[in-house]
Each structure stands twice: as C-alpha cells, then as structure tokens.
Amino acid sequence: MTDTILTTRMNAHPSDSHTISRYLNTGGYQSLAQALEKMSPDQVAEEVKASNMRGRGGAGFPTGVKWGFLASGTPRYLVVNCDESEPGTFNDRQLTERDPHQLLEGIIISSYALRVNLAFVYIRGEYPKAARRLQRAIEEAIEAGYLGQNIRGSDFSLDVVIHLGAGAYICGEETALLNSLEGRRGEPRLKPPFPAVEGLYAKPTIVNNVESIANVPWIVTNTGDAYAAIGPERSSGTKMLSMSGHLNAPGNYEIVMGITWRELIFDIGGGIPDGRKLKTWIPGGASAPWFVPDEHLDTLVSFDDVAANGSMIGAGAVIVMDETTNVVEAAHRIVRFFAHESCGQCTPCREGTTWLEAVLKRILDGKGRHEDIELLLDISDNISPGLKWPPAMTTICVLGPSAVSPVTSITRWFMPELEAMIAESEVAVG
Amino acid sequence: MNAVIGHWSHENQKRVEAIIAAYPQRRSAIMPLLYLASLEHRYVSEDAMREVAELVEITPVQVHSVASFYTMFKKNDVGDYIVSVCTSISCYLNGADDVLAAAQETAESVASDSDDDVAVISVEHVECIGACGGATAVQVNYELLEGVTPERAIALVNWLSDTRPEVVLADEMQQLFGGRRSFDWGSTESFGATGPVPAFGPYGSAQEGR
Incomplete structure (x- = not known):
C-alpha cells in the first residue's frame, strides 16, 4: 500500500509509534497548531465537510454533515466511540493502541471545530491496553501543552475523559452509548431527538467513531479536497479493513476503496489456506448480509457498490469462510451473538433473536423439521419486514435486523445445504 | 460532598473522588465505581452496590439495574484469574470451541486437585473481543493473547495455576503461549492486570510488572 493516512507512522516506527516523542518528530500536533493559529x-x-468522509463506525453517514447538525447552546460534548464490538472488527483497537496521539490530536481539533470543552472516549472494557495507551497520551499531551487550559496560548480549553464499557455490544449504538456514559443501562433511545440536539445529559452532542476522528489531523493539514480526491466518489479517503476467518494473511489493512473483492481476498488477504476454495464471505461485519464467489468477486469494495448488492461495508470487517465451513453453524454463531447482546427493550428483537437461535440450534442438533426453514424466515420477517437490506425496522435500533442477515444469507445462497441437513435429521428421527 | 465509602482503602477513596469529579453528573461514575468495588470486594456484591448507590446518590436498586446489564460486572467470586475464550464467528472458524474445551477441562482438573473454597481460575466463553486476525483469542483478566491452540490453552491454565502471577502481562503470555496476532503489538508494555478487572490507571487496577 502506498497511500496510507492512518497507519503510516505505526508501519514506519513499529516499536514506538505510540509515544509523544515519535509523534512529534513525525509531524504530530502540527495540524492542531495550524488549526488554532490559522483557522476558525x-x-x-x-474542511471535514469537504472531505466527504463517511463515518467509519458502520452507518456511513458523512461526518461533516453530522457535525452540521450540532445545535447551539452550551455545554456541548464530543463523544468518541471506541466500543468496537462487531464480530470481525479490530481496527479501532490498532489505531488506539498503536497511534493514540493521532486519535487524540483528532479529538482536540474536532473539539475546537465543534466548540466543545469536554470530550469523552468510550472504550470497551475488553480493550484495557487501548485505554492505558490513550490515558498516557492524554497525560503526555497535557504536559506538552497540547491539551488542557488555554491550549498553546489560545482561548480554547479541553479536557478528555476515558470511560470504560463493561461488556455490552449494544453500547456501540450511539444513543445506548450515551445512556451508558450517563450511568444507565445501555439501551438505545428513540430518535428523534438526535444526539446532535439532545445527547449526553440532554445537551448537544456529536458521537464519532475512532477511525473517523483519527483522519481529522490529515484532513486539516492536507485539505478536505485532497481527502475527497482519494478513492471512488462517495467512498473517499482510505478505509481500515479488518480481515479474518479462513485467510492466509488476516489482519488490518488500510486500503483505498475501488478494488475488487477478488483482489482484496486473494491479493491483500493472501487467499484461502491450503488451497481450499472460497465458499462465502461477510463484507462488513456480523450484521451484514453475506457475499458469494459466483456473484460478488468482481464487485467493487466501496460503500455504494456493496450497498447496491444488498449488503454493507459497515465498520469494515471482512470475514472469510472456506469450503469446509458448516454455514448453518456459522449462521448460528452470529445469531447467538445478537441474541446474547439484545438489550431486551423491543419485543421483535428480544424474542425473535432468541427463537432464531433456538431453531438453528435444533437443526444443528439433528432435530430439524422441514417447516423450520419457513419458521426461520417468518420470525425474521417479524423482526424486519420484507427481509431486505438496508432493513425495514420494527425496533428502536438495528441490532434485531442484524440477526436476520445470517438467516437470509444461508436461505438465499445455501438452501440445498440447509435442506439436506434437515432431511438427514428427519430420516434419523424416522 | 460527603462521601460515604464504607471500608474501602484510602487509595480507593481518593480514586472515588477523582472519578466522580471527572463527570458533570455523579451518576456517570457508576461504571468506574463498580470496577473499583470489584477490586475491593473481588466482585460486585450487594454491599458494593449499596456503597456505589450512596456515592452517586441514587438507590441500590438503580445500581443493581445497571450492574446486571453488563457482563463484566461479576456477581460472584471468579477467583484470581478469569480466562475468557472468544467463540464468536472468526474464532469459531479457527477452532475456538476446542480451545474453550481444553481450557475448561484443565481448569477443572486444577481445581479438583486443590482445596481452595473458590476456584483460583474461572474459564468463560465470551463473544468477540476484537482480536479476530489472531484467532483464537483469549484474555486473562482482560489482558489479551492471540493465536491460541488447545495445547497452548492447556499450558496457559497450568502456568497460571503453578506460577500465580501477581500482575498478568499480555506480552509475557503472548510470548509464552501465543501465536499469530491481529497486528504487530510494537514494543513490550510493562503494565498489566492485578485482578479480574480491566487494568486501567485511574481505576487502580493496573500495575507495573517485572
């Protein structure tokens, strides 16, 4: 990769990319100085709006447009979402552990732009190293005068507070995150009001993902137009993709979108181990409908191309499954996850995910019935009518419909396999 | 502010004040205080929840409602080490079920050979912990190791039982029992976990190891 924004420093200086000394001698905090001294x-x-950067947390909403919705009034808050919990994603962890000052500089500049004086970083409890690294970066930045009162002699002051989660995927949903930060159960809120109007403590609040914020220093130094010029239209900039599953070279890759899935899986991801064949892959984390080789290998990796094929880039997690995979068990794993993580507020999700898990388990246990396929689809349709993506909603948030994706994926692409598994158990039962 | 902090240690009383002061509203301190309480009481006991309720000026039932929502606030004694094996999709595809079984069997056999009331090591399966490129991923007191096989899981649990490390260090475990990682970890980190609570300075749960 030649065009990197986010991973340049950690790739060049693997041993100390997290320290302030390395950050400063590789151009760090110069974007902040530029913003404070030369820009309102x-x-x-x-500039962030001109970059056309789409939010990296999953929904893909343009960050600059979101910022434009921030209501007037004080206090107002910036909350950075590092509750990365979608199965398959691990890019925010790398960005926070390996280059915490890049993230912190993005937080400081973004807070300046949004006229915020108190920012929170919500880090999932399972990422203590990321929290330690960022906490150390905060202390170093305060000592060096890049954070705290009257930053670099300006009238801009900022505090940054790290808040650890405690094991709840749903807190990655921005309104659930705000409830959690307020010391409540992490249950999503009905919208509107949107956080930009009534967010943390009912005050105007912007919630942005780690990767989005980490791009801000580069955008300030190089201009939004330069960022917008990278990659395909409406998928501008670079994107961190977390690649896992049956791959020779799993890992995080910072790519320019617009390549094909074939290139991504076989060139960048190194292909499938031991010469086995590719069976299916999930293009955007556990929530996303699956892709298959016959249909999608030459589809482009971009927000719009993936959406046009009924799935999503999401937070950038690519999960690859080879020909040995039992797709019913794989679907069950994912449905089990959503059943476990459902907050329980909305009946279709709370009950629906639990039933989907139970029916898939029954099939896996050799007790499947032929009508189970219809039952799975009926339950799914009750969670998300029409079974399409982006999903129709019967629930406050998109967790419920996410549990439907693996079900519609196996019934759409692997029906003979599912039917055969049920037929076998019917023979066995007699 | 007239904080009632029960029998918490002097250091933790100071941490309580700092944590509450960091937020515009006291109630926001519930989660960090539940972590502090877990260090004091080994888990989130009824007493701990009552103390946190007094500190943030809400009812114990409200604290209970929050504590019960999050899986990392443990409601009973998990011992000195909690071993969390990820069995979500990417780890499952790379053999996590066998890793979990190996860890569980080893922990059971270690426990049956000892006469402690509470097992020193608890093994749990968890959903995705964000280390999918290094499947199978395991955490000990939330410190990560990646690329774990059943054989390495057995060795890990035996090592915990034999050496009883005071500070659990990710880099040390990765070096002894780890395999492929999601990404280069960079230089060795000297801080680790002192108990089954995420190791984070302001919560008093991180310590410098050897």
Whole structure:
C-alpha cells in the first residue's frame, strides 16, 4: 500500500509509534497548531465537510454533515466511540493502541471545530491496553501543552475523559452509548431527538467513531479536497479493513476503496489456506448480509457498490469462510451473538433473536423439521419486514435486523445445504 | 460532598473522588465505581452496590439495574484469574470451541486437585473481543493473547495455576503461549492486570510488572 493516512507512522516506527516523542518528530500536533493559529472553528468543520468522509463506525453517514447538525447552546460534548464490538472488527483497537496521539490530536481539533470543552472516549472494557495507551497520551499531551487550559496560548480549553464499557455490544449504538456514559443501562433511545440536539445529559452532542476522528489531523493539514480526491466518489479517503476467518494473511489493512473483492481476498488477504476454495464471505461485519464467489468477486469494495448488492461495508470487517465451513453453524454463531447482546427493550428483537437461535440450534442438533426453514424466515420477517437490506425496522435500533442477515444469507445462497441437513435429521428421527 | 465509602482503602477513596469529579453528573461514575468495588470486594456484591448507590446518590436498586446489564460486572467470586475464550464467528472458524474445551477441562482438573473454597481460575466463553486476525483469542483478566491452540490453552491454565502471577502481562503470555496476532503489538508494555478487572490507571487496577 502506498497511500496510507492512518497507519503510516505505526508501519514506519513499529516499536514506538505510540509515544509523544515519535509523534512529534513525525509531524504530530502540527495540524492542531495550524488549526488554532490559522483557522476558525468553522473553517476546520468546512474542511471535514469537504472531505466527504463517511463515518467509519458502520452507518456511513458523512461526518461533516453530522457535525452540521450540532445545535447551539452550551455545554456541548464530543463523544468518541471506541466500543468496537462487531464480530470481525479490530481496527479501532490498532489505531488506539498503536497511534493514540493521532486519535487524540483528532479529538482536540474536532473539539475546537465543534466548540466543545469536554470530550469523552468510550472504550470497551475488553480493550484495557487501548485505554492505558490513550490515558498516557492524554497525560503526555497535557504536559506538552497540547491539551488542557488555554491550549498553546489560545482561548480554547479541553479536557478528555476515558470511560470504560463493561461488556455490552449494544453500547456501540450511539444513543445506548450515551445512556451508558450517563450511568444507565445501555439501551438505545428513540430518535428523534438526535444526539446532535439532545445527547449526553440532554445537551448537544456529536458521537464519532475512532477511525473517523483519527483522519481529522490529515484532513486539516492536507485539505478536505485532497481527502475527497482519494478513492471512488462517495467512498473517499482510505478505509481500515479488518480481515479474518479462513485467510492466509488476516489482519488490518488500510486500503483505498475501488478494488475488487477478488483482489482484496486473494491479493491483500493472501487467499484461502491450503488451497481450499472460497465458499462465502461477510463484507462488513456480523450484521451484514453475506457475499458469494459466483456473484460478488468482481464487485467493487466501496460503500455504494456493496450497498447496491444488498449488503454493507459497515465498520469494515471482512470475514472469510472456506469450503469446509458448516454455514448453518456459522449462521448460528452470529445469531447467538445478537441474541446474547439484545438489550431486551423491543419485543421483535428480544424474542425473535432468541427463537432464531433456538431453531438453528435444533437443526444443528439433528432435530430439524422441514417447516423450520419457513419458521426461520417468518420470525425474521417479524423482526424486519420484507427481509431486505438496508432493513425495514420494527425496533428502536438495528441490532434485531442484524440477526436476520445470517438467516437470509444461508436461505438465499445455501438452501440445498440447509435442506439436506434437515432431511438427514428427519430420516434419523424416522 | 460527603462521601460515604464504607471500608474501602484510602487509595480507593481518593480514586472515588477523582472519578466522580471527572463527570458533570455523579451518576456517570457508576461504571468506574463498580470496577473499583470489584477490586475491593473481588466482585460486585450487594454491599458494593449499596456503597456505589450512596456515592452517586441514587438507590441500590438503580445500581443493581445497571450492574446486571453488563457482563463484566461479576456477581460472584471468579477467583484470581478469569480466562475468557472468544467463540464468536472468526474464532469459531479457527477452532475456538476446542480451545474453550481444553481450557475448561484443565481448569477443572486444577481445581479438583486443590482445596481452595473458590476456584483460583474461572474459564468463560465470551463473544468477540476484537482480536479476530489472531484467532483464537483469549484474555486473562482482560489482558489479551492471540493465536491460541488447545495445547497452548492447556499450558496457559497450568502456568497460571503453578506460577500465580501477581500482575498478568499480555506480552509475557503472548510470548509464552501465543501465536499469530491481529497486528504487530510494537514494543513490550510493562503494565498489566492485578485482578479480574480491566487494568486501567485511574481505576487502580493496573500495575507495573517485572
């Protein structure tokens, strides 16, 4: 990869990319100095808007447009979402552990642009090293005068507080995250009001993903137009993809979108181990409908191309399954995850995910019935009518419909395998 | 502010004040205080929840409602080491079920050979812990190791039982029992976990190891 934004420093200086000394001698905090000395807050926000960067947390909503919704009034807050918990994603962990100052500089510049004086970083409890690294970066930045009161002699002041989660995927949903940060159960809120109007403590709040915020220093230094010029239209900039499953070279890759899935899986991901064949892959984390080789290998990796094929880039997790995979068990794993993580507020999700898990388990245990396929689809349709993506909603948030994706994927692409498994158990039962 | 902090240690009383002061509203301190309480009481006991309720000025039932929502607030004594094996999709595809079984069997056999009331090592299966490129991923007191096989899981549990490390260090475990990682970890980190709570300075749960 030649065009990297986020991983340049950690690739060049693997041993100490997290320290302030390395950060400073590789151009660190110069974007902040530039913003404070030469740009108004609105000018910074304009650059982010011009970048056309789409939010990296999963929904893909343009970050600059989101910022534009922030209501007036004080106090107002920036909350950075590092509750990365979608099965298959691990890019925010790398960005936070390996280059915490890059993230912190993004937080400081973004807070300046949004006229925020208190920012929170919500880090999942299972990422203590990321929290330690970022906490150390905060202390170093305060000592060096890049954070705290009257930053570099300006009238801009900022505190950054790290808040650890405690094992709840749903807190990655931004309104659930805000409830959690307020000391409540992590249950999503009905929208509207949106957080930009009534967010943390009912005050105007912007919630952004780690990867989105980590791009901000580069955008300020190089301009939004330069960022927008990278990659395909509406998929501008670079994207961190977390690649896992049956791959020779799993890992995080910072890519420019617009390549094909074939290139991504076989060139960048190194292909499938031991010469086995590719069976299916999930293009955007456990929530996303699956892709298959016959249909999608030459589809482009971009927000719009994936959406046009009924799935999503999401938070950038690519999960690859080879020909040996039992797709019913794989679907069950994912459904089990959503059943476990459902917050329980909405009946279709709470009951539906539990039933989907139970029916898939029954099939796996050799007790499947032929009508189970219809039952799976009927339950799914009650969670998300029409079984399409992006999903129709009967619930406050998109967790319920996410549990439907593996079911519709196996019934759409692997029906003979599912039917054969049920037929076998019917023979066995007699 | 007239904080009632029961029998918590002096250091933790100071941490309580700092944590509450970090937020615009006291209630936001519930989660960090539940972690502090877990260090004091080994888990989130009824007493701990009552103390946290007094500190943030809400009812114990409200604290209970929050504590019960999150899986990392343990409601009973998990011993000195909690071993969390990921069995979500990417780890499952790479053999996590066998790793979990190996860890569980080893922990059971270690426990049956000892006469402790509470097992020193608890093994649990968890959903994705964000280390999918290094499947199978395991955490000990939330410190990570990646590329774990059943054989390495057995060795890990035996090592915990034999050496009883005071500070659990990710790099040390990775070097002894780990395999392929999600990404280069960079230089060795000297801080680790002192108990089954995420190791984080402001919570008093991180310590420098050897």
